[in-house]
Amino acid sequence: MLFFYQIAVLLSLLVFLGILLRNLIDLPGMPDHSSQIGQFVSVLVPARNEALNIERCVRSLLRQEYASFEILVLDDGSTDATEELLGHLLLESGGKMRVVQGEPLPDGWHGKAWACSQLGRLAKGELLLFTDADTWHEPDALRRTVGAMDASGADMLSLMPRQELVSFWEKLVVPLIHVILMCYLPLRLVRTSRNAAFCFANGQYILFRREFYDRINGHASVRDAIVEDVWLCKNVKKACGRVVAFNGTDVVSCRMYRSFREIWEGFSKNLFAALGYHTPGLFALITLITALYLAPCAFLFHSVLAGEFTLTLFWFPLTQISVALLCRLIIAVVFRQSLAMAFLHLLSQIVLLAIACNSFYSIKFGKGASWKGRNYNFS
Secondary structure (H helix, E strand, C coil): HHHHEEEEEHHHHHHHHHHHHHHHCCCCCCCCCCCCCCCCCCEEECCCCCCCHHHHHHHHHCCCCCCCCCEEEEECCCCCCCHHHHHHHHHHCCEEEEEECCCCCCCCCHHHHHHHHHHHHHHHCEEEEEEECCCCCCCCHHHHHHHHHHHHCCCCCEEEEEEECHHHHHHHCHHHHHHHHHHHHHHHHHHCCCCCCCCCCCCCEEEEHHHHHHHHHHHHHHCCCHHHHHHHHHHHHCCCEEEEEEEEEEEEEEEECCCCCHHHHHHHHHHHHHHCCCHHHHHHHHHHHHHHHHHHHHHHHHHHHHCCCCHHHHHHHHHHHHHHHHHHHHHHHCCCCHHHHHHHHHHHHHHHHHHHHHEHHHHCCCCCCCEECCCEEEC
């Protein structure tokens, strides 16, 4: 029985390695060409308590090489210095930028969806670029993105930016986003399949054709979704739109979190929600992590302590660990992450297990997940 279990685990890891290798093709880098049409683009930035990030973000957007664009920033009830900083940036913008004060959050809406919905209503562009306040953009980012939109014929385009990882906990946990994306989701099906189950979008950077954004009723269609980006992708696919995704590590970067507390709260807010608050799905993820990453290490540790270097207790687990580590190292190279931290993959999976349990408990039995002074408990 143990022999067949070990075979199943190894085959599963090899399947995930195969998905990863295929996804390296299906998540190409950004093409380096310009749009031939020159559509007017509205760059839309929701900002809530972003005093640490907003100046860097807006200044990088003001330096864009693209000729025809506007920047709209919505101050979503910030209680830090965001409003004051936006005032200074407005004076520097040369008329390229507008700042608006967000309206109170209505019942039934999550904060980011409401902020983006307001921005979408105010935007003048034929194309709408929604990007987070903690992002930084190379000068050619907008030009290349619009060019990629035109070349692909997409109605919705999203990027995977380079994640800026500074602290130990950032380097340990944040790369798991890439592991989940690259090893578990066949990205080719995001582009080619009409099935809304195969979806990827990253809310840090999403470009829409205005016509299609309006067709799906924009962010109003995902007003109660915490992971609104993925649900926007689902709605586009249901409306027969074309979705494309690119590896944007050379054009956009983002620092999502700055401390373990932010990582804990951010992942706890999103993890259970990303599974549609589906309890069997969450426990399936917990089982998967335990079987594929924790159990092989436990078997190997027991084998070494007992001096039993058998096929089932030593060689199978060693091979399983090697395949998992290979996946992690490939992802680190592709997305410009620390190779040394990849060797702590087991620890990162243990932390992910703890976050999954906290995400489930806080939504089902606690006060809900919290983020930037707001509680989220729409289960």
